Amino acid sequence: MKRFTCDELAEHLTAYLEDALDRPARDGVRAHLACCEGCERYFEQFRVTIGALGDPPPEKLPADVRARLLSAFRERRRL
Numbered sequence: 550m551k552r553f554t555c556d557e558l559a560e561h562l563t564a565y566l567e568d569a570l571d572r573p574a575r576d577g578v579r580a581h582l583a584c585c586e587g588c589e590r591y592f593e594q595f596r597v598t599i600g601a602l603g604d605p606p607p608e609k610l611p612a613d614v615r616a617r618l619l620s621a622f623r624e625r626r627r628l
């Protein structure tokens with residue numbers, strides 16, 4: 550299983566939500582979310598944002614949405 554730092558997690562989260570990760574990476578994301586409260590909370594925000602895009606959500610995240618989510622994550626890390 551891969552182990553991610555919080556920063557690496559951010560880079561993988563969009564791919565995770567698009568179901569574009571291989572299995573070890575996906576397990577690594579899950580494991581990180583299970584033990585990191587900050588990222589877990591952020592992940593929930595991700596899901597809400599993506600849920601707002603439609604049902605079912607688009608297969609690929611629009612680039613602007615992805616950029617917004619990633620910059621929100623980096624913002625959080627700076628606090």
Ligand SMILES: [Zn+2]
Binds near residue numbers: 554581585587588
């Ligand atoms: Zn984390």
